[in-house]
Amino acid sequence: MDRRRTAVWTLAALLAAAIARAPALSQAGGPPPSVVVGAAGDIACDPGDPSYNGGAGTVTACRMAATSDLLLSLAPAAVLALGDNQYENGALAKYNASYGPSWGRLKAITHPIPGNHEYLTAGAAGYFAYFGAAAGTAGQGWYSADLGGWHLVGLNANCAAVGGCDATSPQGQWLATDLAAHPGVCTLAFWHHPRFSSGPHGNDPTVAPFWEALWAAGADLVLNGHDHIYERFAPQRPDGMADANGLRQFTAGTGGKVLTMIAAVQPNSEARQAASFGVLELALYPNGYEWRFVPLPGSAFADAGAAFCHSAAPPPAADFYTLDPPCRLADTRESAGPTGGPALAAGVTRAFPAAGACGVPAAATAVAANLTVLVPDRAGHVSAFPWGTRYPGTATVSFNAGKNRANNAIVGLGVGGKLAVAAALPPGGTAHLVVDLFGYFR
Numbered sequence: 001m002d003r004r005r006t007a008v009w010t011l012a013a014l015l016a017a018a019i020a021r022a023p024a025l026s027q028a029g030g031p032p033p034s035v036v037v038g039a040a041g042d043i044a045c046d047p048g049d050p051s052y053n054g055g056a057g058t059v060t061a062c063r064m065a066a067t068s069d070l071l072l073s074l075a076p077a078a079v080l081a082l083g084d085n086q087y088e089n090g091a092l093a094k095y096n097a098s099y100g101p102s103w104g105r106l107k108a109i110t111h112p113i114p115g116n117h118e119y120l121t122a123g124a125a126g127y128f129a130y131f132g133a134a135a136g137t138a139g140q141g142w143y144s145a146d147l148g149g150w151h152l153v154g155l156n157a158n159c160a161a162v163g164g165c166d167a168t169s170p171q172g173q174w175l176a177t178d179l180a181a182h183p184g185v186c187t188l189a190f191w192h193h194p195r196f197s198s199g200p201h202g203n204d205p206t207v208a209p210f211w212e213a214l215w216a217a218g219a220d221l222v223l224n225g226h227d228h229i230y231e232r233f234a235p236q237r238p239d240g241m242a243d244a245n246g247l248r249q250f251t252a253g254t255g256g257k258v259l260t261m262i263a264a265v266q267p268n269s270e271a272r273q274a275a276s277f278g279v280l281e282l283a284l285y286p287n288g289y290e291w292r293f294v295p296l297p298g299s300a301f302a303d304a305g306a307a308f309c310h311s312a313a314p315p316p317a318a319d320f321y322t323l324d325p326p327c328r329l330a331d332t333r334e335s336a337g338p339t340g341g342p343a344l345a346a347g348v349t350r351a352f353p354a355a356g357a358c359g360v361p362a363a364a365t366a367v368a369a370n371l372t373v374l375v376p377d378r379a380g381h382v383s384a385f386p387w388g389t390r391y392p393g394t395a396t397v398s399f400n401a402g403k404n405r406a407n408n409a410i411v412g413l414g415v416g417g418k419l420a421v422a423a424a425l426p427p428g429g430t431a432h433l434v435v436d437l438f439g440y441f442r
Contacts, residue, residue, distance in 0.1 A: 031356030032417045034283040034290075035148030038071045038106075040255035041082025041115060041192060041225020044099040049087070055101055057256070063277045064102040064256035066296055071106060071279055074294065078147055079106045082225035083115025083157070083192030085127070087257055090118035092126035099130070103255070110134060113154045114141050115192040115225060119161050142171050144178050149286035151182040153219075155191040157207050166209045175210065179217035186284070186309035187219035192226050194251045196240065198265045198272050199227025203240075211238035214247055218310045221289065223280070225253040228260040230280070230293050231272040232303060242268050245310055250291070252280040271303040287312040288388050288415035306351065306388035306415040315365035315412070318441035326370075326438040327358030329419070333374070333432050343430040344382065344423035351387040352435060355417020360440045366413055368439035371421070372406040373399045378429035384421050386414030391422050399431070410441075 044064040045052050051061035071079060086099045095104075103110070112135055118127040128138040136143035141156035155175065159165040166172050179187070193204045195211050204226075214222065215238050230253075235246035253260075254277050261274050271293075278295035288308040295301055330352045334340035339352055355362050373382055381395035389412075399405040411419050423431055 031353055032285055032362045033148070034285045034416060035078070035150070036074060036076045037078045037080060037147070037282040037284060038074050038076040038279045039080035039082060039190070039223050039250075039282065040067060040252045040279045042084045042228050042253040042257045043067070043081065043103055043255035044086045044095075045257055046088045046094055047097045052098070055098065061258045062256060063296065064098065067254075067256045067277055067279055068102040068105060070294060070296060071103070074279070074281055076106070076281070077109065079103070079110040080152075080190050080223060081110050081112040082190060082223060082252060082255070083113050084117040084225060084253075084257070085112060085115065085255075086130075087117055089120035090114070090124060090126045091121050092129045095126055095130040107131075111145060111152060111154055113191050114156060114158060116158060119158050124158075124161070140171070142174060144182075148284045150186045150188055150284045153178060153187065153189040155189060155210055157191040157193040157210075159206055165207060167213065172209055172213065175213050179213060179219070183217070184311045186286070186289070186311060187214070187217065188221040188223065188284075189214055189219060190223040192224060194224035194226055194249065195222070195238075196233055196236075196249055196266050196268070197224075197227045197229075197251055198231055198262050198269050199229045199251070199253070199274070200260050200263045201227045202263065203266065208238055211247065218245075219247060220309050222247050222249040224249065224251045225255070227251055228253040228258055229262060229272060229274040230254050230276070230278065230303070232270050232291070233266075234268045234270050236268045240267060248307065250280055252293075254278050273301045275299070276301050283416065285416055290388075290415060306418070308388050308415060318365050320368070320439055320441050322439050323359050323437055326436050328434065329354055329358055329369070329437050330433065330435040333434075343432045344421065344425070345430050346423065346425040346427055349391065349420055349422040351414075351416075351418040351420045353417060354419045354437065355413055358437050360417075360437065361442055362417060364413060364417065364440040364442045366410055366441040367419060367437050368408070368410055369419070370406060370408050370436045370438065371397050372404065372434040372436075373397050374404050374432040374434065376401060376403070376425075376429070376431035378426050378431075380423060380425040380429060380431065382421055382423050382431070382433060384409055384411045384419060386412040387418035387420040388415035389420075393424075395424075
């Protein structure tokens with residue numbers, strides 16, 4: 001008998017045996033909790049800018065009103081303003097006139113940091129006056145906060161203005177103490193100047209001490225502005241070497257002022273663009289995060305994904321529970337949506353929310369699923385795996401063109417309790433997928 005078929009029937013037998021002795025449980029609860037955060041920097045034009053246009057801006061500049069409308073539509077729990085929030089010099093009157101009517105509509109939930117333009121007013125006085133206590137101690141500009149099980153650290157990259165950024169500076173000593181006081185939690189740090197950038201400003205070694213401290217503490221994310229582009233890096237070490245245990249950096253200098261260009265693509269840069277204003281949306285879970293760049297309407301650029309935090313504990317040993325009757329989690333033949341269309345296509349990963357759906361509780365760690373591939377127009381295979389983990393490349397269901405195929409599998413649930421699927425197909429190929437759940441582990 002074919003070895004793959006033997007493996008399939010062996011798995012099916014194991015699942016059937018587990019079902020036969022497992023108790024039924026019907027509680028669902030809801031999806032795992034998350035906190036949505038919106039972020040960008042380089043935001044509001046000077047009211048004297050030729051493109052200001054009464055605050056509405058033009059197609060290519062001063063889009064702070066449009067990006068703030070986008071933020072409001074996301075209904076975030078928090079906003080991270082990544083510096084150069086108010087051009088040209090961060091004066092209080094300009095904050096009130098330009099930033100205030102746009103991004104200032106979310107001021108009550110904003111965690112800001114200053115950029116270099118804020119310091120064109122002595123001591124960034126306008127910035128500190130506008131944001132008040134939310135900006136940290138006036139004259140310093142660093143602080144931390146806890147949100148949704150995450151630790152957020154706001155830093156001031158205007159090193160010369162605040163006594164330095166190295167480990168012996170007041171800010172460096174505070175950072176080391178703060179990180180030591182929050183061990184073993186998902187950690188996000190944000191400041192203005194990026195350590196690594198494919199934009200015109202390029203790499204900035206001045207902020208390397210921040211990276212060193214965060215790397216040593218096992219932090220997860222770094223958010224920056226300064227270069228007026230969007231860019232996402234693979235996790236890397238402070239020296240720029242790729243490392244799965246490293247920090248993932250996002251640059252989101254797309255808040256509205258103006259866009260620049262991709263100057264020289266840096267190592268480990270995984271996605272980048274300089275054609276669309278927009279905001280970075282993060283969904284923070286206690287054990288991981290999802291990201292999505294949300295551009296202004298009309299842009300075709302997309303970048304989204306998920307990852308576990310370094311501190312995420314492996315799932316504990318779990319018991320198996322049946323779903324009686326089985327439940328349909330997803331069907332790509334249905335209308336477009338989180339559990340519907342479109343069909344799977346080459347190079348596209350879909351994530352289906354399983355925990356909190358179909359009677360699967362939020363605390364579930366894995367599901368028993370039947371995956372059925374329908375009307376594939378090319379030969380290929382589908383892989384199912386935990387959302388936020390690396391695509392495994394191994395087949396859960398293999399199929400030939402025009403042939404429907406099904407297989408049972410136990411699939412771990414990833415970030416947000418989601419199950420990910422990806423199709424290995426030739427370019428242009430598509431296949432529909434139906435996912436039915438008949439049990440889960442908890």
